[in-house]
Amino acid sequence: MPLDNQSDNRSSATQAKEIDVLVVGAGFAGLYLLHRLSKLGLAVRAFEAGGGVGGTWYWNRYPGARCDVESMQYSFGFSEELQQNWQWSELFSAQPEILSYANHVADRFDLRRFITLNARVNTAIFDEASARWRVHSSTGETVVACYVVMATGCLSTGRVPDFPGIETFEGRTFHTGEWPHEPVDFAGRRVAVIGTGSSAIQAIPVIAEQAAHVTVFQRTPNYSIPSRNGPMTCEYETEWKTEYAVRRETARHTRNGILYDLNDKSALDDTPEQRERTYAERWQKGGVRFMAAYNDLALNQASNDTAADFVRARIREIVKDWAVAELLCPKDYPIGTKRICVDTNFFAAFNRPNVGLVDVRNEAIQAITPAGVRQGGRDYAVDDIVFATGFDAMTGALTRVDICGRNGQILAAKWEAGPRTYLGLMTAGFPNLFMITGPGSPSVLSNMIVSIEQHVDWIADCLAEMRKRDLGCIEPTAEAEEAWVAHVNEVAHRTLYPKAASWYMGANIPGKPRVFLPYIGGVGAYRQKCDDVAANGYEGFVMAPAVTMAK
Numbered sequence: 001m002p003l004d005n006q007s008d009n010r011s012s013a014t015q016a017k018e019i020d021v022l023v024v025g026a027g028f029a030g031l032y033l034l035h036r037l038s039k040l041g042l043a044v045r046a047f048e049a050g051g052g053v054g055g056t057w058y059w060n061r062y063p064g065a066r067c068d069v070e071s072m073q074y075s076f077g078f079s080e081e082l083q084q085n086w087q088w089s090e091l092f093s094a095q096p097e098i099l100s101y102a103n104h105v106a107d108r109f110d111l112r113r114f115i116t117l118n119a120r121v122n123t124a125i126f127d128e129a130s131a132r133w134r135v136h137s138s139t140g141e142t143v144v145a146c147y148v149v150m151a152t153g154c155l156s157t158g159r160v161p162d163f164p165g166i167e168t169f170e171g172r173t174f175h176t177g178e179w180p181h182e183p184v185d186f187a188g189r190r191v192a193v194i195g196t197g198s199s200a201i202q203a204i205p206v207i208a209e210q211a212a213h214v215t216v217f218q219r220t221p222n223y224s225i226p227s228r229n230g231p232m233t234c235e236y237e238t239e240w241k242t243e244y245a246v247r248r249e250t251a252r253h254t255r256n257g258i259l260y261d262l263n264d265k266s267a268l269d270d271t272p273e274q275r276e277r278t279y280a281e282r283w284q285k286g287g288v289r290f291m292a293a294y295n296d297l298a299l300n301q302a303s304n305d306t307a308a309d310f311v312r313a314r315i316r317e318i319v320k321d322w323a324v325a326e327l328l329c330p331k332d333y334p335i336g337t338k339r340i341c342v343d344t345n346f347f348a349a350f351n352r353p354n355v356g357l358v359d360v361r362n363e364a365i366q367a368i369t370p371a372g373v374r375q376g377g378r379d380y381a382v383d384d385i386v387f388a389t390g391f392d393a394m395t396g397a398l399t400r401v402d403i404c405g406r407n408g409q410i411l412a413a414k415w416e417a418g419p420r421t422y423l424g425l426m427t428a429g430f431p432n433l434f435m436i437t438g439p440g441s442p443s444v445l446s447n448m449i450v451s452i453e454q455h456v457d458w459i460a461d462c463l464a465e466m467r468k469r470d471l472g473c474i475e476p477t478a479e480a481e482e483a484w485v486a487h488v489n490e491v492a493h494r495t496l497y498p499k500a501a502s503w504y505m506g507a508n509i510p511g512k513p514r515v516f517l518p519y520i521g522g523v524g525a526y527r528q529k530c531d532d533v534a535a536n537g538y539e540g541f542v543m544a545p546a547v548t549m550a551k
């Protein structure tokens with residue numbers, strides 16, 4: 001049986017109807033939650049919508065899918081044995097290997113007994129009299145829990161735009177975030193790829209190697225840095241494993257939870273020649289460390305322009321057709337303010353005779369027809385369409401569940417004008433409902449595993465403290481939430497990020513409020529804030545006595 005398909009209900013844990021904590025999702029966040037909370041002796045269960053564990057890495061199986069944070073860093077640090085024993089085969093691991101790792105974690109820490117697979121949570125209703133959540137899943141099962149933790153991921157609600165005629169298409173369609181489990185053969189086929197975000201940028205070069213022809217429909221060009229991926233060397237692995245304890249701890253206090261050499265000076269402090277050398281070195285090393293070439297690339301437009309100019313020059317060098325290169329050069333937003341992409345041969349793919357680029361910025365896709373894509377009055381006949389069109393990021397997975405808090409308030413309604421949280425951990429009016437890497441926390445601006453571990457540890461420590469003090473109800477105050485929302489906004493608007501129409505701003509979903517969703521104050525500063533809140537008696541939260549939380 002393939003690892004990712006294991007459905008193991010061997011223990012009574014998955015049968016219990018009244019529990020302490022229900023975890024929604026069994027990706028990396030859900031797995032670590034189950035480990036920490038079960039170790040505390042709490043009665044836990046998880047409902048997982050997928051047929052296996054792994055979250056993002058269970059769903060995103062498109063060709064070329066891999067992580068753009070190095071595996072030695074994009075991995076759990078909570079267990080010394082785990083981090084010493086597990087071996088990564090490449091610097092940047094591909095999806096199958098990361099999924100194997102998630103399955104290994106589930107087995108190694110005996111977590112499957114808590115997880116019900118193929119169970120999507122549809123409704124969660126807070127009963128004020130008993131201070132309990134009633135949670136209903138797609139399997140028809142209802143569980144009553146003191147606490148609910150939404151470990152539903154930031155990029156888990158895929159989105160296909162509402163193109164007219166989409167239902168008439170006679171070929172195959174795919175969304176990168178919900179890719180089939182069996183291999184998809186593109187040999188000899190004409191493929192349309194819609195979108196040029198991180199997913200498309202990884203998928204296009206791989207699909208182009210198989211397909212007869214690939215037509216890429218691009219609305220906004222992206223800045224992308226070569227990954228320079230390669231096999232893991234014994235020396236590199238040993239260097240990391242010897243230093244793991246110190247390196248992990250250092251990463252927890254950095255700006256985005258990733259260790260790389262931040263050049264702590266302004267781009268404008270260097271001469272143009274020095275800058276060119278610095279950027280060239282980073283381009284040669286590859287990966288997101290390019291954005292750490294100077295300390296003000298996210299803050300100062302003039303500094304940012306120097307990095308953006310460098311990348312545009314590289315695109316013009318790589319892409320042979322001048323007109324295609326110009327279309328692929330991002331020009332109207334600062335580099336890094338849409339998620340920087342990391343690629344293997346993306347720009348070079350446009351030198352292939354079987355890859356074409358269609359600009360849909362000025363003339364949008366008019367329709368999907370039975371035979372293909374219609375744009376600019378022209379019909380592009382294709383056999384397959386790959387929608388690499390992204391996600392309802394950060395809020396989508398939360399608001400699509402019918403979450404009903406105090407006084408019948410629905411979460412989606414409360415967040416109609418944008419998400420409101422305290423620390424990205426909880427939202428007022430929804431007692432005992434936690435979020436992992438929720439809006440208002442560093443989340444997608446960080447190494448997700450570092451942020452997941454920090455949130456899980458904070459929540460586990462909080463629940464342990466509540467149990468010690470015989471408390472069973474926690475909720476942020478409206479004032480604390482108001483102040484945090486204002487702070488998240490204020491910090492974001494000190495940067496260049498709001499200048500781009502990005503999914504960070506909700507701009508990819510028609511009608512979604514334009515609010516900067518993650519917290520950009522930095523992983524280290526944010527961790528300190530969370531620790532201070534806890535040390536000050538959970539400042540900004542109201543805690544009330546327990547009803548009957550299990551001991």
Ligand code: N01
Pocket residue numbers: 066067068069155161176194195196197198199200202217218219220339342360365388389390391444503508
């Ligand atoms: O999604 P996206 P993604 N007509 O939203 C286009 C993470 N990730 O799945 O930019 C035409 O970035 C849209 O155009 P525009 C990473 O955080 C990580 O690629 O809105 N085009 C855009 O080009 C990433 O940022 C990894 O103008 C339309 C594309 O579709 C996040 O996931 C790998 C359109 C969507 O790009 C999301 O990436 C993959 C329309 N109507 C993903 N609507 C790694 O670790 C949308 N588009 C490497």
